[in-house]
Amino acid sequence: MSNVDRIWTAALVVIGDEILSGRTHDRNIAQIASWLQVQGIRLAEVRVVADLEDAIIGAVDTLRAQHDYLFTTGGIGPTHDDITVDAVAKALGVSVIVHPEARAILEDYYSTRGGLNEGRLRMARAPAGADLIPNPMSGAPGLKIGNVYLMAGVPAITAGMLEGLTGTLEGGLPLISETIGCWVAESEVADLLGCTERAHEGCQIGSYPFFREGRVGANFVVRSTRRDALDACIAVLITGLKALGKDCTPGGI
Amino acid sequence: MSNVDRIWTAALVVIGDEILSGRTHDRNIAQIASWLQVQGIRLAEVRVVADLEDAIIGAVDTLRAQHDYLFTTGGIGPTHDDITVDAVAKALGVSVIVHPEARAILEDYYSTRGGLNEGRLRMARAPAGADLIPNPMSGAPGLKIGNVYLMAGVPAITAGMLEGLTGTLEGGLPLISETIGCWVAESEVADLLGCTERAHEGCQIGSYPFFREGRVGANFVVRSTRRDALDACIAVLITGLKALGKDCTPGGI
Numbered sequence: 001m002s003n004v005d006r007i008w009t010a011a012l013v014v015i016g017d018e019i020l021s022g023r024t025h026d027r028n029i030a031q032i033a034s035w036l037q038v039q040g041i042r043l044a045e046v047r048v049v050a051d052l053e054d055a056i057i058g059a060v061d062t063l064r065a066q067h068d069y070l071f072t073t074g075g076i077g078p079t080h081d082d083i084t085v086d087a088v089a090k091a092l093g094v095s096v097i098v099h100p101e102a103r104a105i106l107e108d109y110y111s112t113r114g115g116l117n118e119g120r121l122r123m124a125r126a127p128a129g130a131d132l133i134p135n136p137m138s139g140a141p142g143l144k145i146g147n148v149y150l151m152a153g154v155p156a157i158t159a160g161m162l163e164g165l166t167g168t169l170e171g172g173l174p175l176i177s178e179t180i181g182c183w184v185a186e187s188e189v190a191d192l193l194g195c196t197e198r199a200h201e202g203c204q205i206g207s208y209p210f211f212r213e214g215r216v217g218a219n220f221v222v223r224s225t226r227r228d229a230l231d232a233c234i235a236v237l238i239t240g241l242k243a244l245g246k247d248c249t250p251g252g253i
Numbered sequence: 254m255s256n257v258d259r260i261w262t263a264a265l266v267v268i269g270d271e272i273l274s275g276r277t278h279d280r281n282i283a284q285i286a287s288w289l290q291v292q293g294i295r296l297a298e299v300r301v302v303a304d305l306e307d308a309i310i311g312a313v314d315t316l317r318a319q320h321d322y323l324f325t326t327g328g329i330g331p332t333h334d335d336i337t338v339d340a341v342a343k344a345l346g347v348s349v350i351v352h353p354e355a356r357a358i359l360e361d362y363y364s365t366r367g368g369l370n371e372g373r374l375r376m377a378r379a380p381a382g383a384d385l386i387p388n389p390m391s392g393a394p395g396l397k398i399g400n401v402y403l404m405a406g407v408p409a410i411t412a413g414m415l416e417g418l419t420g421t422l423e424g425g426l427p428l429i430s431e432t433i434g435c436w437v438a439e440s441e442v443a444d445l446l447g448c449t450e451r452a453h454e455g456c457q458i459g460s461y462p463f464f465r466e467g468r469v470g471a472n473f474v475v476r477s478t479r480r481d482a483l484d485a486c487i488a489v490l491i492t493g494l495k496a497l498g499k500d501c502t503p504g505g506i
Contacts, residue, residue: 020295029279030272079460187330
């Protein structure tokens with residue numbers, strides 16, 4: 001396998017009782033997944049765990065060994081339920097320090113906002129050896145140690161951190177995709193989808209059914225790292241659907 | 254520990270490349286989490302895995318042993334990428350059969366919709382020994398085998414299946430919660446939150462910051478299985494915030 005064909009993978013640990021209680025709809029999974037694709041890295045697994053040290057340690061320990069990169073979201077704020085830094089440090093077998101650069105950033109950020117206090121200083125804590133990930137929105141930085149990236153729970157803050165990381169992670173060829181939508185029950189065309197995928201090496205076809213306005217339809221997403229293979233697969237799929245009397249909507253419905 | 258104090262837990266495996274690619278925002282995590290809370294069952298972990306047999310088997314095998322219940326969403330449709338039934342059967346060491354009752358349901362459902370075909374018949378396949386979970390929306394049933402519940406990927410279909418399961422799972426006392434919102438930086442009140450939680454056994458306080466209209470605020474969510482403990486904790490928290498000159502909004506902002 002040449003280096004360009006190597007598939008780089010990442011995992012994500014979403015840390016937060018608010019997701020597991022159903023109170024908050026997670027938005028970081030889709031955000032980080034989309035961003036990783038552009039970096040040529042595939043999100044291979046996500047785990048959502050509670051604000052419990054053992055749960056975080058277990059997930060971090062397993063996933064950082066299995067993947068090129070591990071991201072976490074949540075639990076790096078100033079309150080008592082923010083325990084990600086401690087858990088990750090334990091998982092990595094390092095101590096927790098007050099990061100001088102992070103402390104300076106927070107001192108500056110809070111100089112016009114009431115000053116540093118004990119809670120705010122918590123956000124300068126880091127696993128020993130970590131580098132900072134700048135947070136253009138609200139001061140408190142993310143952290144990078146080894147292949148582990150600690151991001152914020154608030155999606156807008158994580159978005160700012162990701163922007164700064166763009167282009168800095170080694171990846172492979174980005175996975176590209178094309179979608180075609182069709183007002184058809186996917187069960188009518190299951191055979192066509194399976195045969196078309198098998199006939200196009202390096203392409204995967206996903207079928208995503210929906211119900212809208214009382215009608216059934218589906219979007220078919222073809223993914224590949226190769227543009228030529230992708231285009232050929234899409235063309236065969238459209239021809240096959242037309243042969244069954246179904247019109248397609250490029251880009252999806 | 255009396256039986257009433259026992260904490261029942263569930264895990265969820267979300268199966269689908271479309272979530273890991275960022276194309277689709279998951280809505281089943283929050284939906285199932287909220288439903289479980291009402292049943293007195295705590296969602297303790299979620300894993301999102303790709304449409305790969307080994308990934309599904311690994312997650313199902315681990316989580317069904319660790320929790321009272323395991324739910325899966327996705328991968329029970331008619332197309333080639335729907336492999337949940339096969340993977341769960343392998344994880345449980347049972348064969349895959351065509352479930353006669355499921356087949357009858359599908360024959361009836363598709364009698365006015367073009368009849369059964371090979372793809373549609375895939376949706377009658379089940380791990381041997383499974384019971385059906387009725388699907389009031391689109392025929393193809395969910396499946397229950399042991400403590401494993403196989404649900405649809407389309408959130409509206411899973412909603413219908415959950416409705417039918419309401420009240421049928423043994424659980425403990427439902428976790429209840431109260432939220433108060435406050436236009437305050439959580440870092441200003443981190444101490445208050447930690448102290449208040451420690452002073453109220455059986456209560457957890459979660460702090461969920463946000464940025465809106467250019468201002469920082471946070472919602473504080475107190476969770477407990479006991480109404481009296483919850484009320485006492487909320488009262489102390491409101492008093493503490495008022496002492497710091499902060500007004501609270503019951504129900505959250």
